Amino acid sequence: MGSNSWRQAEEWPLPGTRITDYYLHNTHKANSINGDGRLDTLHPADEYPDVYVYHPSIPVPALGGRSGAVPDLTPMGPKNQIPVELRNDVLVYTSEPLTKGLTVIGEVVAVLFVSSSAEDTDFVAKLVDVHPDGRAFNVAEGILRVSYRNGLERREPIVPGEVMELHLSLGPTAIVFLPGHAIRLDVTSSLFPTFDRNPNRLLNPGEVTEEDFVTATQTLFHDNNYPSRLKLPIIGE
Structure with a gap:
């Protein structure tokens, strides 16, 4: 994508791939596109964490991407993410x-x-290609149900307020971010209806009703001790 060309290789990952860390930063807060969340290769120093509130009654809607739930409601593919990036429960870097x-x-x-105030919750990460005119198209996305953070064999409740290191795979992609474009990472806690809403409780998803929903206060750290980052496999630089 981006260059609209095909590439072939005999190995995967591609020879010469260099994993580069793009760290999350802010000055005040990264809530929504109106915040000041930044993404660069400089290791963070002392920075305030970002905080948002997730309630499953008002989930962040899926806008393009994998879809697979209700295609008429959530069409697949690239879509301009600005409508969801205007929400305060979406962190934008x-x-x-x-x-x-x-x-x-x-x-x-x-x-x-x-960290989270809930006993279970989800985190979503989305890689976005920002065009010079401000349009922002989704490239790749990933989601993690935190109770499965140590494997699918068993669920482990969250200790409220405890800092956890999560690794979210956004899957493989192939794109050239063109000159004048910017790289963006969105972080939130729902991608509905592509994925079911986490009630923020350690319950069987098939048995959850709206009466089970509770609010979760989510905190994302990005400082010298907790360097949250996006790991990009870069070719030929």
Whole structure:
């Protein structure tokens, strides 16, 4: 994508792949596109964490992406993410516009240091290509139900307020971020109806009703001790 071309290789990951960390930053807060969340290769120092509230009664809607739930309601593919990035329960981190093209081929991973007030919750990470005119198109996305953070064999409740290191795979992609474009990471706690809403409780999803829903206060840390970051597989730089 981006260059609209095909590439072939005999190995995966591609030879010469360099995993580069893009760290999350803010000055005040990264809530919504109106915040000041930033993404760059500088390791964070002392920074305030970002906080948002997730309630499953008002989930963040899926806008493009994998879909697979109700195609008429959530059509698949690239869609402008601005409507969801206007929400305060979406954290938005954006790089400076690129001076030259950046080729990303391979698995994209978000490493997030987080805490929650709930006994279980979800975290969603989305890689976005920001065009010079401000349009922002989804490239890859991933979700993690935190009670499965140590494997699918058994669920483990969250200790409220405890900082956890989460690794969210956004899956493999292949894109050239063109000159003048910017790289963006969105973080939130729902992607509905592509994925079911987490009630923020350690319950069987098939038995959950709206009466079970509770509010979760989510905290995302990005400082010297907790360097939350986006790991990009970069080719040829």
